[in-house]
Amino acid sequence: MTESTEIEQNNEVENNSTNTFTLIKQSNGVAHLVMDVAGEAMNTLKAEFAEQILEILTEIKADDTIKGIVLLSGKKDSFVAGADISMIANCETVEEAVFLSRQGHSVFEQIENLPIPIIAAINGACLGGGLELSMACHARVCSDNAKTALGLPEVQLGLLPGGGGTQRLPKLVGIQKSLDMMLTGKHLRPKQALKAGLVDHVVPQSILVRTAEDIILSNKVGSKSLNKPRKKSLLDKLLEDNPLGRSIVFNQATKSVLSKTKGNYPAPLKIIECVKAGIDGPSAKGYQTEANYFGELAKTDVSAQLRQLFFATTEMKKELGVVGVKPEVVKNVAVLGGGLMGGGIAFVTATKANVPVRIKDISHQGISSALKYGYNLLNKKVQRRFIRASEMQKQLSSISGTIEYSGFKNSDMVIEAVFEDLALKQKMVEEVESYCSENTIFASNTSSLPISKIAEKAQRPENVIGLHYFSPVDKMPLVEIIPHENTSEQTISTTVEFAKKQGKTPIVVADKAGFYVNRILAPYVNEAALMLLEGESIEKLDKALVSFGFPVGPMQLLDEVGIDIGSKIGPILQSELGDRFTTPPAFNLLIEDGRLGKKANKGFYQYGKNIKGKKADESIYDLLGIVKKSSLSDETINQRAVFLMLNEAARCLDEGIIRSARDGDIGAIFGIGFPPFLGGPFQYIDKLGADYLVTKLKSWAELYGDRYTPCEALIKMAENKITYYTD
Numbered sequence: 096m097t098e099s100t101e102i103e104q105n106n107e108v109e110n111n112s113t114n115t116f117t118l119i120k121q122s123n124g125v126a127h128l129v130m131d132v133a134g135e136a137m138n139t140l141k142a143e144f145a146e147q148i149l150e151i152l153t154e155i156k157a158d159d160t161i162k163g164i165v166l167l168s169g170k171k172d173s174f175v176a177g178a179d180i181s182m183i184a185n186c187e188t189v190e191e192a193v194f195l196s197r198q199g200h201s202v203f204e205q206i207e208n209l210p211i212p213i214i215a216a217i218n219g220a221c222l223g224g225g226l227e228l229s230m231a232c233h234a235r236v237c238s239d240n241a242k243t244a245l246g247l248p249e250v251q252l253g254l255l256p257g258g259g260g261t262q263r264l265p266k267l268v269g270i271q272k273s274l275d276m277m278l279t280g281k282h283l284r285p286k287q288a289l290k291a292g293l294v295d296h297v298v299p300q301s302i303l304v305r306t307a308e309d310i311i312l313s314n315k316v317g318s319k320s321l322n323k324p325r326k327k328s329l330l331d332k333l334l335e336d337n338p339l340g341r342s343i344v345f346n347q348a349t350k351s352v353l354s355k356t357k358g359n360y361p362a363p364l365k366i367i368e369c370v371k372a373g374i375d376g377p378s379a380k381g382y383q384t385e386a387n388y389f390g391e392l393a394k395t396d397v398s399a400q401l402r403q404l405f406f407a408t409t410e411m412k413k414e415l416g417v418v419g420v421k422p423e424v425v426k427n428v429a430v431l432g433g434g435l436m437g438g439g440i441a442f443v444t445a446t447k448a449n450v451p452v453r454i455k456d457i458s459h460q461g462i463s464s465a466l467k468y469g470y471n472l473l474n475k476k477v478q479r480r481f482i483r484a485s486e487m488q489k490q491l492s493s494i495s496g497t498i499e500y501s502g503f504k505n506s507d508m509v510i511e512a513v514f515e516d517l518a519l520k521q522k523m524v525e526e527v528e529s530y531c532s533e534n535t536i537f538a539s540n541t542s543s544l545p546i547s548k549i550a551e552k553a554q555r556p557e558n559v560i561g562l563h564y565f566s567p568v569d570k571m572p573l574v575e576i577i578p579h580e581n582t583s584e585q586t587i588s589t590t591v592e593f594a595k596k597q598g599k600t601p602i603v604v605a606d607k608a609g610f611y612v613n614r615i616l617a618p619y620v621n622e623a624a625l626m627l628l629e630g631e632s633i634e635k636l637d638k639a640l641v642s643f644g645f646p647v648g649p650m651q652l653l654d655e656v657g658i659d660i661g662s663k664i665g666p667i668l669q670s671e672l673g674d675r676f677t678t679p680p681a682f683n684l685l686i687e688d689g690r691l692g693k694k695a696n697k698g699f700y701q702y703g704k705n706i707k708g709k710k711a712d713e714s715i716y717d718l719l720g721i722v723k724k725s726s727l728s729d730e731t732i733n734q735r736a737v738f739l740m741l742n743e744a745a746r747c748l749d750e751g752i753i754r755s756a757r758d759g760d761i762g763a764i765f766g767i768g769f770p771p772f773l774g775g776p777f778q779y780i781d782k783l784g785a786d787y788l789v790t791k792l793k794s795w796a797e798l799y800g801d802r803y804t805p806c807e808a809l810i811k812m813a814e815n816k817i818t819y820y821t822d
Contacts, residue, residue, distance in 0.1 A: 116147050117169075118154065124162035125308045126155070128213075131169025137176040138168055140224040140258075142195060145202050152205055163311030164213040165304055166232060172242045174217045175225025180252065180402055183393045193390030199224070199258035200382050203231035212316035214307040218300055221245045222282070227258035230267065233316045235293070236307045237285050238300040241482070245288050248280035250362050252405060253398030253772070257389035261369035262381045268292050269327070270335050274348050274370060278363045286480045338375070345371050357642045359772050362392050396782075400774035404764065407757050408600055416576065416591030416603060417584040425507045425593045428452045429531075431523055432512035433461030433496070436540065438468030439568025440510055445469070445493040448596035453503065454496045462496030469494055472569055500530040508536040508593065510562060515541060515663065520549045528554050536586055538562035542613055543664045546606045547579040557583040560590050563610060564599075565766055566656075573765035574599045579606045600765055602758040608671035609664065611753050612766035615776065617668055617676055618739035618802070620661065623649035624679045626732060630724035633699050633711040639729040640736060644770025649736065651709070654698035658682065659691045675802040681719050688718060735799075738791060740769075741783075742806055744776040748819075749808035756819040777819040785812035 115138075119127045128151065132138045155161055168174045178199075186192040206213060206228075215221075215229035217237035226245050229235050237243050247256045247264065255261060256277065264273040268291040276283070285297040298306045310316060327335070334340035345367055352363040365388040373381025392398050416422065428444050430437045433456035444452040446469075456462045473487040495502070503509070509527045513519055520539055527537050537559045539549050550559035561577025574594045578587050587603065594601040604611040623636050627650070637648020653661055665678035685698075692698040701710045716723060727735075744759055746752075753759045760775020773779045780788060789805045790813075796803035811817070 114147055115144055116151050118151055120161065121308070123308065123312065124160060125311050126161045126164050127304070128164050128166045129169045130166070130175065136170070137173045137220065138170055138225070139176055140178040140199075140228065142179075142182050142198065145198055148202050149205065152209065156210065161211060163211050163308075163316070164209070165216050165307040165311070166213060166229070167216040167304060167307075168218065170219070172240060173219035174215075174221040174243075175228060176220045177223030177225055177248075178258070180405065183254070183398075184402065186390075186393055189390040189394050191390075192393035193386050195393075196257035196386035196389040197382075199227070200386065203227065203259050206231040207233075209233075212311050214310055214316070216303050216307040217243060217245070217294070218303055219243055223247060223249055223256065223260075224258050227256055227260045227263070230263040231259065234295045234307075234310060236296040236298060236303060236310070237288060237294045238303045239285050239297050240300050241486070243285050244282040245293055246280065246282035247277050248282070250278060250360075250366065251280045251401065253360065253362050253395060253401040254392050255362055255366045255369060255385065255389055257385060259382060259385070261366060261385045262373040262378070264293075265370050265374060269331060270341065270344055270370060270374060271331070274344070274367065277366050277370075278348065278352060284481050290480075341371075341374060357644070359644050359770065360397060361395060362398070365392060397772040400772055400778060403774060403778070404761070404771060407761055411600060411602075411758075411761065412595060414591075416588035416601075420584045420588040422588040422592035423507070423534075423585065425450060425536075425589065425596075427506050427508075429503050429506040429509045430454045430465075430512060431509060431527075432456060432514075433458075433463075433465035434512075435464070435468060436564070436566065436568065437461070437512045438465030439566070440512055440540065440564060441465055441494050442469040442472060442569055443597040443599070444510075446473070446490050447598035448593065449493075450596070451493045451495075453506070454494065455500065455503070456496070456498060459496075459498060462498070466491075466494060466496060500526065503527070503530045504532065506531050506535055508538060508590075510538045510540060512540045512564075515544060517544055517548055520544065521552050524549060524553045524559060534558070536560065536590060538590060540564050542660075543609060543667050545579070545608065546577050546582075550579055550581065556581040558586055560586050561606065561610070562590060562594065563612075565612070571765070572598070572600050573612070573762060574601045575610050575612060575762070575766075576601050576603045577606050577610055578603070600761060602762045603754060604758075604762075605750070605752045607750070607752055609668050611747055611759065611762050613664060614668065614672070614747060614752070615740050615743045615763065616767050617661075617664065618743050619736045620649045620653060621665075621676070621678060622736045622739050622802075623732075624653075624682065626727065626735065628679060628681055628719065628721060629727075630722055631727055631732065632723055632725060633715070635725060635729075636732060639732040642729065643733045643737065644772060646768040650699040650711075654692040654700055657692045657694060658685050658698060662686055684718055685715075690715070734791065735795065738788060738795075739802070741776050741780055741788060742792060742803075742809065745780065745808045745812075746806045748777070749806065780809075780812075781818040781820055785809050785817070789813040 115130060115132050117129045130138050182195060186195060213232045215232040215235045217229060217235060218240055219242045221229055226247055247260045249256050272291050283291060283293060288294045289297045296306055334344050348367050356363060369385045369388055372384040428450050430441050430452060433454055437454055441452045441454050444450050454462055454465050469491060473490060476482045477484050477487050511520060511523050513523060524537055539561050540563060541561060542563055546561040550556040553559050560582050563575040565571035565573055576590055591601050626636060633650045637650050640648045662678060662682060665676060668676035689695060690697045693702060696702040699715060701712050748756060748759055756777035760777050763769035763776050764771050769775055789809050792803050792805040
């Protein structure tokens with residue numbers, strides 16, 4: 096019997112069973128324990144499975160003919176994706192969450208204490224509770240499948256691994272590696288997992304189960320030939336094998352966490368404490384500490400918001416651009432404009448969507464820059480052993496270039512990424528319509544120009560749509576989909592679905608100045624600039640808002656994006672939306688002085704080879720006539736900047752710029768780095784209370800001007816005690 100046939104039979108048995116776990120005995124004395132959650136694409140662990148597992152373990156212990164167990168998944172390209180997060184939401188108290196963790200400990204302990212060997216045969220995602228399950232087994236073998244990944248990502252949900260992960264992982268891979276994995280939520284690819292000591296073998300998928308069986312039959316489980324001691328460098332030994340060294344490791348990890356999180360996320364610090372408890376004290380104390388902290392974190396507002404964000408993005412992946420309109424399949428894509436933006440769009444198209452892409456630029460240099468961009472990203476993956484060199488070449492071969500329109504005829508979609516010039520973009524529409532088919536979608540990557548104007552001279556305006564990416568394209572998860580009034584529903588649905596295939600989270604927004612993300616960002620950045628002109632220092636403004644939870648401060652953001660870009664968007668917003676978007680006139684002095692930001696090595700901060708760290712350029716104060724006086728508290732700085740963003744977000748929803756508060760929250764978090772632990776602008780408004788926000792805005796309107804006037808939507812919410820979300 097071949098292995099593929101054997102697994103097919105396993106799946107067939109499982110599909111006819113009401114149980115998630117099925118025990119299938121083989122003629123060689125090894126039994127396969129197959130996990131297959133009925134009706135779901137991926138396996139997740141649920142509390143109700145505990146009884147099923149215990150029943151099967153009892154059956155195994157009572158059967159003397161079983162020599163060992165291979166634990167495997169009945170799902171294609173997926174082992175166990177983690178625990179069912181809804182279990183946590185169902186816990187009404189800390190004590191219930193603690194019990195949930197202890198229940199997992201009990202089940203995994205029984206697996207660990209089986210008198211016969213149990214080997215986890217891992218193919219595909221092995222994350223969270225799935226990895227904790229596999230670590231309770233006596234050994235782990237994984238496939239070299241590109242979809243195989245191992246990790247404990249609970250920290251990204253404001254939690255810690257609650258099934259023994261903080262206790263078992265350090266023993267397998269060491270304290271430092273385990274902290275690195277758990278504090279970041281990073282995944283290890285098969286070869287990385289093997290090198291770290293997390294798995295014992297990496298083999299082709301075709302012999303995965305057979306390899307696990309062979310290990311059992313050869314009686315190598317627990318022997319030195321299988322579980323070789325993890326190789327430690329001299330530094331590792333000095334840091335991990337004695338109390339003083341471990342103290343240094345834990346202290347440095349704590350400092351690093353506080354530096355990155357500013358204390359806004361409690362989970363990382365609790366993870367460190369759990370590892371410390373397990374290493375420095377008895378095993379029972381480590382597991383109880385993990386359960387206690389898991390319970391505490393499960394009931395924090397931070398975890399609730401991060402879990403809500405997870406559920407919201409998961410739901411968005413299932414939605415169509417237009418309800419009832421099935422998207423067309425995009426098989427060929429072209430990109431207008433090379434460079435970094437065009438290169439980034441081409442990269443995610445070829446590597447994420449697996450669609451061949453052709454780049455057109457006016458020069459070979461632009462094409463070369465785009466191709467080099469993709470090569471550099473993939474080469475890093477090769478160096479880190481994420482992919483093979485052959486896979487890199489295969490993906491790069493999907494990207495080609497031209498300085499003419501050759502190869503465009505069969506393009507289902509053309510994504511335009513040229514300069515922000517209306518006449519140029521209109522010309523691109525005209526040329527694409529002449530070189531491509533009548534069904535080709537023209538998607539414009541514009542950050543500010545109305546899509547209706549770009550489509551103004553189009554012969555087929557129904558095919559024109561906005562597709563606004565954020566830089567860098569390979570990292571930023573959000574795209575804004577902007578249909579104009581004549582864009583067809585088919586075009587909307589097809590574009591939304593294609594963006595998902597690129598690995599993006601798309602939100603559909605209305606065709607109005609600034610769309611959504613830039614519109615809510617502009618008042619925030621402008622207010623920071625006004626506070627700078629009032630005398631607050633560059634560093635103080637940025638530090639205050641980074642401590643609030645943004646990834647970078649507003650002044651550094653201007654340097655990163657380009658001060659000239661901000662100056663171009665401002666007038667467009669002001670002309671269409673009013674004087675509250677007026678850019679401080681003093682900023683013209685920055686442009687005249689050549690201060691365009693990082694790209695010009697001259698902005699609010701100093702740049703150059705000899706500049707170490709982040710240092711503000713003090714000469715900017717004289718240039719703008721600023722007298723530093725630092726009179727505002729961090730709280731005032733944060734509220735003045737953020738509350739204007741909240742006010743504008745409320746306007747956007749009221750005007751129908753975004754479809755829902757959920758879309759607005761996800762757009763702000765994924766597009767501009769609004770603090771995830773606050774849940775997004777609309778969740779934050781609910782937390783603050785509309786009445787509190789309106790009162791603050793009105794008081795500042797009297798002090799600073801009409802830009803602080805609360806919008807009608809917020810005023811009505813305050814009067815009627817309304818919230819955006821219901822409990």
